[in-house]
Amino acid sequence: MTAIGLNHYLVLSAILFCIGALGVLVRRNLLVMLMSVEIMLSAANLALVASSRFGGSLDGQVLVLFSFVIAACEVAVGLGIVVAAFRHRPTVEVTEWRQLQG
Numbered sequence: 001m002t003a004i005g006l007n008h009y010l011v012l013s014a015i016l017f018c019i020g021a022l023g024v025l026v027r028r029n030l031l032v033m034l035m036s037v038e039i040m041l042s043a044a045n046l047a048l049v050a051s052s053r054f055g056g057s058l059d060g061q062v063l064v065l066f067s068f069v070i071a072a073c074e075v076a077v078g079l080g081i082v083v084a085a086f087r088h089r090p091t092v093e094v095t096e097w098r099q100l101q102g
Contacts (some may be wrong), residue, residue, distance in 0.1 A: 024040075
């Protein structure tokens with residue numbers, strides 16, 4: 001039985017990042033797009049933690065903490081924009097929003 005190495009974590013991270021990027025590019029639902037961005041951030045966090053673990057330093061884990069804070073702020077702002085837009089126009093489909101007005 002082989003041990004799980006850094007390459008395994010990086011491949012899993014790349015697969016998760018591709019799934020998230022595909023979700024952002026293909027889907028037109030804003031909520032799904034936000035979740036896809038979170039998947040991409042989680043993939044980056046996985047790569048940082050794995051690199052930190054196998055590199056023997058804590059730098060990557062500190063960066064992951066900053067990434068969690070940025071992700072939480074991104075979700076709060078993103079959901080606020082989605083709720084405000086949903087009140088103005090009752091749909092979360094991006095194709096229905098052709099113009100933004102103040």
